[in-house]
Amino acid sequence: MKRSLTLEIALTHLLTKRKQTIVAMLGVTFGISMFLVMISFMTGVNDFTKNLAMEEAPDIRIYNPLEIEKNTIIAKAAPDTTGNLYVVHHQRPKNVVPKLRNAIMLAQSLEAMPEVKGVAPQVATQVFFNNGPIRITGSLLGIDVKRQGELFTLARKMDAGQLIDLLGINDGVILGYGLANKMNVSIGDRLSITTSEGSILMLRVVGIFSYGLADFDNARAYATLATVQKVMQRDPSFITDLHIKMYNNAQAKAMAETISKRFGVHAEDWSTANAPLLAGESIRFAMTGIISFTLLLVAGFGIYNIMNMNIINKLKDIAILKATGFESRQIVGIFLWQSAIIGVLGGTIGLLLGYGFCVALSHTPFPGGSVVRIATMPVNFNPQHYIMGFSFGVITTILAGLFPSLKAAKVDPVQIIRG
Amino acid sequence: MILQAKNITKYFHDPETVEVLKQVDFAVEEGEFLSIVGKSGCGKSTLLYILSTMDTDYEGELDIKGKRLNGWSQNQLARFRNENLGFVFQFHFLLPEFTALRNVMMPALKLGKYSYAEIEQRAMDKLKMVEMEAFSHKMASKLSGGQQQRVAIARALVNDPAIIMGDEPTGNLDKVNSQRVFEIFQELARKNHQTIITVTHDQDFAAGSDRIIEMSDGQIITG
Numbered sequence: 001m002k003r004s005l006t007l008e009i010a011l012t013h014l015l016t017k018r019k020q021t022i023v024a025m026l027g028v029t030f031g032i033s034m035f036l037v038m039i040s041f042m043t044g045v046n047d048f049t050k051n052l053a054m055e056e057a058p059d060i061r062i063y064n065p066l067e068i069e070k071n072t073i074i075a076k077a078a079p080d081t082t083g084n085l086y087v088v089h090h091q092r093p094k095n096v097v098p099k100l101r102n103a104i105m106l107a108q109s110l111e112a113m114p115e116v117k118g119v120a121p122q123v124a125t126q127v128f129f130n131n132g133p134i135r136i137t138g139s140l141l142g143i144d145v146k147r148q149g150e151l152f153t154l155a156r157k158m159d160a161g162q163l164i165d166l167l168g169i170n171d172g173v174i175l176g177y178g179l180a181n182k183m184n185v186s187i188g189d190r191l192s193i194t195t196s197e198g199s200i201l202m203l204r205v206v207g208i209f210s211y212g213l214a215d216f217d218n219a220r221a222y223a224t225l226a227t228v229q230k231v232m233q234r235d236p237s238f239i240t241d242l243h244i245k246m247y248n249n250a251q252a253k254a255m256a257e258t259i260s261k262r263f264g265v266h267a268e269d270w271s272t273a274n275a276p277l278l279a280g281e282s283i284r285f286a287m288t289g290i291i292s293f294t295l296l297l298v299a300g301f302g303i304y305n306i307m308n309m310n311i312i313n314k315l316k317d318i319a320i321l322k323a324t325g326f327e328s329r330q331i332v333g334i335f336l337w338q339s340a341i342i343g344v345l346g347g348t349i350g351l352l353l354g355y356g357f358c359v360a361l362s363h364t365p366f367p368g369g370s371v372v373r374i375a376t377m378p379v380n381f382n383p384q385h386y387i388m389g390f391s392f393g394v395i396t397t398i399l400a401g402l403f404p405s406l407k408a409a410k411v412d413p414v415q416i417i418r419g
Numbered sequence: 420m421i422l423q424a425k426n427i428t429k430y431f432h433d434p435e436t437v438e439v440l441k442q443v444d445f446a447v448e449e450g451e452f453l454s455i456v457g458k459s460g461c462g463k464s465t466l467l468y469i470l471s472t473m474d475t476d477y478e479g480e481l482d483i484k485g486k487r488l489n490g491w492s493q494n495q496l497a498r499f500r501n502e503n504l505g506f507v508f509q510f511h512f513l514l515p516e517f518t519a520l521r522n523v524m525m526p527a528l529k530l531g532k533y534s535y536a537e538i539e540q541r542a543m544d545k546l547k548m549v550e551m552e553a554f555s556h557k558m559a560s561k562l563s564g565g566q567q568q569r570v571a572i573a574r575a576l577v578n579d580p581a582i583i584m585g586d587e588p589t590g591n592l593d594k595v596n597s598q599r600v601f602e603i604f605q606e607l608a609r610k611n612h613q614t615i616i617t618v619t620h621d622q623d624f625a626a627g628s629d630r631i632i633e634m635s636d637g638q639i640i641t642g
Contacts, residue, residue: 005528009514016516320512323473324526324574325501327494414468417508417586 006330009321010337017310021342024306028346029353031299032393035292036354039385041361042288044378046281052213053274055153058120058243059252060259062267064100066093098124103239106263115246115255120147122241123228128194129175129221131183138179138219140193142228151245154209154222161187161207171227173203177210178218193231201231212374292389299346300396307339307404318408319416328409335408339401340394347393351386421581421614422447427469427479429462439465440477441637449581450612452604454625457634463618464586466634470616471504471584472496484581501530505575507600507617509587512571513559519570520546520555527577538577545573549603565596572603583607585617589624601627 014021100106107119123142128135145166149155155163159177166172173193175185185191185205192202203223210217229238244259246252249270256269271278311318318331362379429440439462447453455463468474469481472488475496481488484503488496513522523542527533533541546552549569554562562570568588575583583604589597601624607613608629615628625631632642 005525012516316512317514320514321525322497323471323500323506323512325497325499325529327497329494330529414474417473417510417512418464418468 006333007337009334010341013310013314013334014338014341020306020310024303024342025346025349027299027302028343028393028397029350031295031396032347032350032389033354033357034295035389035392036351036385037357037361038288038292039389040354040358040380040382041377042284043382043385044362044380046284047380048374048378049277050281052211053277054249054270056157056211056216057270057273058152059246059249060244060256060267060269061273062100062106062242062244062259062265063240064096064098065266066096098240099234100239100242100265103242104237106265107239107242109263110242110244110259115248115251117245117247118147118151120144120151120243120245121225121239122243123225123232123234123238124240125228125232126196127221127231129179129183129191130194131185131189131191134183135194136179136182136219138176138221140173140221140223140228140231142225143222144225148222151243157209157211159208159210161205163207165206166222166224169204169206171201171203171230172206172223173227174207174209174222175205176217176220177208178214179221180205180208182218195231197232199231199233201227203227292392296392296396299393300400303339303342303397303400304404307335307401308407310338311335311404311408314408315411315416318411319413322411322413323417331409331411332405335405336398336401339397339405342401343394343397346397347390350393351390354389355386420446421449421451421484422470422616423480423482424466424470425480425482427466427477427481429465429469429474429477439637440469442479443637443639445632445639445642447582447614447616449614450608452608452615452629453617453632454628454630455616455618455632455634456620456625461634462637463634467584467586467616467618471506472500501526502578503581505578505580505583507568507572507575507583507585507588509590513562513567513574515558515560517559518556519551519559519562519566519573522559522570523573523577526574530578532578542573542577545576546570548576549573550599565592565599568592568596568600569603572600576607579611580613582614582616585615585619587619587621588617589619589621597621597624 103121107121110116110119121144125140127138127140129138143154145163149163154174158174161174163174166174173191175183180186183191187205187207189205190202191205192200194200209222225239226236229236232238244255246255252269253271256267256272259265259267321331321334358379358381361377362381364377366374366377423446425444427440427443428438431437431439443466455467457463465474469477470483472481472483472491473496475493483499486499488499491499513519514525517525520539520542523545524538527538527541528535543552543555546555549572551566551569551573554566554570559567559570568591572588585604588604589600592600604615604617605627608615617624617628619625630642633640
């Protein structure tokens with residue numbers, strides 16, 4: 001009964017000052033809806049770019065990196081002259097054979113590890129794609145078609161043709177969408193490739209893929225391991241990369257270290273390979289957080305001001321309520337109810353409005369240009385964001401209302417009544 | 420004896436320390452209609468607000484209904500006021516957004532002793548007593564000064580308090596309305612044996628009451 005009495009007084013106050021109530025509510029509404037739009041869009045962009053890079057990227061990549069010999073050859077030749085200082089200017093990198101030693105064996109032992117989902121071997125090389133007078137540089141990747149299809153998304157990224165078509169004919173190739181466009185070739189057409197060593201091979205186009213990322217689509221082609229080994233004039237054991245997919249990619253960093261130590265190879269995990277991408281993500285996330293927090297804080301200050309004014313206008317009422325026996329906590333209750341109602345109503349409308357904005361945004365064309373192929377803005381619809389926005393909004397309003405309410409409870413009725 | 424004040428002393432500190440009440444001693448019997456009179460600044464209102472339990476910044480002892488109220492918390496005093504004291508002020512102080520009836524019901528709803536229907540019935544009875552039942556559903560802000568004062572009296576009565584305190588209850592009213600307020604107070608004292616303590620400048624009002632206390636310079640000089 002008593003609680004509903006404070007609620008009744010609070011509601012009456014809100015309803016008689018309708019304009020003021022609506023203004024206060026709008027503050028919360030816009031704060032929360034903008035928060036939702038920002039965080040949904042930001043995480044949408046983050047997830048989109050991350051997926052682009054992550055889906056096709058291995059969790060761990062094993063390859064032979066280029067290295068500069070640390071010890072000079074003179075020191076090697078005369079090891080007993082320690083303490084002497086050798087200066088070698090402009091040392092050249094040593095000739096690293098890109099071939100991974102015992103790659104097939106290594107792949108087998110890696111696949112036996114329980115954390116590893118699978119290992120896809122690759123032969124990567126730089127080639128010229130020729131069609132008539134045109135020569136375009138790009139990379140030709142020899143893949144194990146079956147494993148690549150199982151572990152990565154290439155099979156699902158096909159614009160034309162299918163990944164398994166590579167197995168159907170000799171010397172087939174799947175081209176990136178941009179690459180195929182530049183050379184004006186489509187399925188069934190032939191083109192020749194030239195390696196840096198000078199060997200030439202005719203390939204038939206069996207498919208066209210598109211990841212939506214210009215880096216990949218404009219400069220990549222896939223063929224079978226055998227085709228690439230043939231053009232490089234290498235034997236079937238020649239493998240340059242091992243791409244490992246894990247069951248849980250959060251373990252990749254630790255796993256990469258384990259693999260490096262155990263097998264003495266260079267293993268690089270995805271977070272190291274994509275460090276700039278991840279840094280961009282955390283910067284965007286921090287910015288979203290700061291801006292959203294500011295929005296809600298500003299709404300909170302608005303409510304603080306309105307509640308303060310409200311209480312100054314209601315000093316007489318507070319005095320009479322106290323004189324007739326209302327206790328401090330009931331006075332606090334009256335004004336806290338008001339800010340809670342403003343918070344919950346404004347927050348609910350804010351959620352709906354924010355959802356509406358997000359839906360509208362997710363239907364807005366995205367001017368990706370030639371860099372990324374994406375039809376509309378990437379927007380995330382994560383219920384957690386909505387819960388977070390709503391609770392932040394309500395907590396901010398209640399806190400903003402709390403201090404003026406406590407002040408109201410301290411009003412000395414005698415001072416007000418005596419004037 | 421329903422109210423007893425002993426050695427009530429109070430200072431105002433702003434702008435400089437002044438002793439406004441000097442060891443005031445007096446007692447009020449149940450059912451007594453008491454008027455406190457005196458020139459402006461003699462401390463009579465200050466005394467009333469101490470008796471009302473709203474002002475706790477004083478020295479001395481205050482007993483109401485046999486309870487020593489010194490040292491009680493603000494919330495305890497609020498509950499005590501709600502149940503045992505009714506107030507009528509010079510300015511009526513109704514809650515402007517509520518109807519006359521709702522204003523009268525408010526202290527009873529706070530007390531929570533009766534059901535909602537009973538409270539509504541009691542509030543209507545009190546409004547009848549002050550002849551305001553016809554206006555019960557009008558907004559308080561739409562009533563005239565005299566009407567508002569009568570609603571305020573009905574509000575003061577709704578919990579059947581032992582003591583009704585008035586600070587210049589007729590100070591803002593014309594002759595006719597003042598007379599009505601006086602009659603209501605007299606009836607309360609005679610019929611219901613409720614105690615009335617008012618501070619007033621109104622000579623006729625004071626003359627009609629059972630007992631007059633005259634104050635001057637923070638002391639009781641007669642009564």
